Amino acid sequence: MGLLSLCIWAPICFGVLLLVLGRDAHANSVRWMALVGSLFSLGASLAVLNRFVLGTADMQLVENISWIERFNVFYHLGVDGISVAFVVLTAFITVIVVIAGWEVITERVNQYMGAFLVLSGVMTGVFCALDGMLFYVFFEATLIPMYLIIGVWGGPNKIYAAFKFFLYTLLGSLLMLIALIYLYSSSGGSFDLQEWYKLPLSGFVQTMLFFAFFAAFAVKVPMWPVHTWLPDVHVEAPTGGSAVLAAIMLKLGAYGFLRFSLPILPDASHQWAWLMIALSITAVVYVGLVAIVQQDMKKLVAYSSVAHMGFVTLGFFIFNDLGMSGGIVQMVAHGFVSAAMFLCIGVLYDRVHSRQISSYGGVANTAPKFVAFAVLFAMANSGLPGTAGFVGEWMVILATVKFNFVLGLLAATALILGAAYSLWMVKRVYFGPIANDDVRSLKDINSREFLVLALLAISVLVMGIDPKPLTDVMGPSVANLLEQVSHSKVPNL
């Protein structure tokens, strides 16, 4: 079994083991077991990183065996510079989530931990799959554990949120399924992505396929105006669920654009780039404004996620090296920052049981250690230089200015808006006089929470100060992708 298979199946096996054997009667061993499982897969993903060879755009660590002969589906895995970062990110966030849920989850611990481990393996599968059908199976399979996580451990309106999440994303992906079957037929019976990259397609067909993929990926990203599920779901999901959702699941959509829409449909991508750019700018500006007025902290972070993901898609569709790298850097950065933001809200929610900004005030007086972290992450969220949040945004803004000055200007407002909603929330929640007795009796973070937040803080700072290793890893793959996108695939008549 290859290393990538290990990254996918190790957490799934641990997760299934927990589901089958775990009982609340021995919850502690369940937790340790989950931690071992997640650390094991983190180790495996670091081994992938270690074996990864820089300076080439080829797929690496490839595994390719026949899976469903009838449809010519292959169990075809591989990573390139674009996906390898996400394999590690997924494993890392899973470790964080397992530790973060340690004391918070007291009921059905095995199912909680099991669901996250299975989810982690399945999401890793999405990033590694090089076969269209394999990708789809992994992509869809993420819905099942997430649906249960939201529904079982979520907030008061969890059922609505779970349904909205499932049906919204299922609708998008079913259209993608039709597109996949169409590509399968027109490529003469192959689900191989690399075959599809070479497949000539007429302009009309490309446009149809582009929108089919768009339905799946734009909902997942989520792009304005199909983002409405995200705030609802984030608000109701448990802390760990929100963290995984924001940090990784949203990336599945953006990653889909990179793997499918751009290289398979280069002409349609160029043709509809204006639309994608318009939607992205709207997300950045309009949703940024929406974020400012939120009363609910989780909702605020959810809207800020939409705005940040707008940067990602903006970077992709201006078709230059800086923009695309910036988009991917932003994906990784947002993975750390949004997870951290949600975990911070989780810390407060566990103590006060409110997500409303108005229930807080002056937290810094009673929980200084916590606030130090929280402010750092809020700064990173607003794009402060030296933090991870800055790098990607900056790259995308530079690239956009090169592309079109007015668009660049609009995109740059994100830095102001980001500062506005993040810092205003910081001011109202963390600073000022102590607002009420709940805050007065607030305990500062314990060593477990300290560990979680510290790990994330280190990641955010390291990535902010020295993003070069990341851009080095992705460089050749991004260049290769841009090369692919620049060639028309419309057959000459």
Add this chain to the structure above:
Amino acid sequence: MTESFNWALIYPEILLLIMACFISLADLSIDSLKSPTRTLTYVLSLMTLGAVAVIAAFNAQSTEVVFGFNNMVVFDPLGNWLKCFASIAMMATFVYGRPYCADRGMLRGGEYFILSLFAMLGMFVMISSNNFLLIYLGLELTTLASYALVALRRDNGIATEAAIKYFVLGAMASGFLLYGMSMLYGATGSLDITNVFKAIMTGQIKHQVLVLGVVFVVCGLAFKLGAVPFHMWVPDVYQGAPTSVTLLIAGAPKLAAFAIAIRLLVDGLMPLALEWQQMLMVLSICSLLVGNFAAIMQTNLKRMLAYSTISHMGFMLIGIFSGVVESNTAGAANAYSSSMFYITTYVLTTLATFGVIMLLSREGFESEEIADLAGLNERSPLYAGVMTICLFSLAGVPPLVGFYAKLSVLQSLIASGLPGGIGIAIFAVAMSLIGAFYYLRVIKVMYFDAPITASAVTATLDVRLVLSLNAGVVLILGLLPQGLMSLCSDAILHSLGN
């Protein structure tokens, strides 16, 4: 290859007949008070079905098609595999159904098992017949036994009502089928499917008569499959019948119905494909539409599953009608085998679903409302897990087997290049999104709602074992569907190859 009296072709049927008679005698020796669950009858029935399944599976290894008894009987891998699957489905039905029946006084006599065995015999006859009359005889044997089974709780008003409905509508459907067959007989002068095919191929037979015959045959088949607009009986019978009998109707007979659909339409009436394809297309679209929308509104779990069955039949029909396009049979094997895969996995999943429902029904309590499943995850994570796997599979969510079933029928539809094929595919996909909603609702009730009773769910060892195995197979087939897929396509290829 034709032999007049080749008894080897019908060993499973002979064994089944002899054992059904023997078991009905042996059952007389059981003292209902001493053995309230009729262990002897149960074990003998299981052994018989097991033996039959093994023989059928063994027979299916031979890839040749043999006709026997003056062309009355056909022996091919398709039929043998379907017999094997049907026997296994019936065994699972017995295992799940016995405690349920025992709790409701349905095992005071051994009728449940014996009638089921005769129904099974009827299905075998349907599956392996190559003659209109024999198909009809098999069908009647199955349905007559089923009518009696539905009415097995004779002191129960709802069950009796269901039995009457089933009987009246079923008899009408048989009438349709018979009428259609008689027209075809009148036009072609033969009841033998092979000869009918040859006669139509000559092109000298009046088209109108043939088409009229096909209309009635398709109507009869649609009744038996429960496709819209001939579906009225399905929800009432599913809901009214004792759950153990519902499963009996929902499980194995679907395989037999698939077999006669293939025998009649593909083996016999292939030259009229253009006609029956259009009809099946309409039936399929209506079934998808009505089945899914009506299922949303149900609060009764059995009734919801009935409507979901209707929609699944719609999906299955897609495979059958996308086989031949403008007399080009290149994609036929692919399309029919996707239907076979669909129906097989559908039966497999349905078995476990009803298994859980019966498990939750206790003496004097029918667990048939969706609300009765509330909080199942807290009462028994295992059975909640089994049910979840099955429902996600029925909804067609990967990586469960139901997804590949839907994928293969849709793929064969798109590959067929039928006019409007992509439109139908998109429609089917949209309908399965609606389908996902009502399955999700059941999962929601099991996982997110608080239980109404804290009582633990208990099950005998055999039920627990088979149920876990059943769900395990659904899961494993989801990860590795290749085996069953190639089995189906080989069976279809070898059986329809000539």
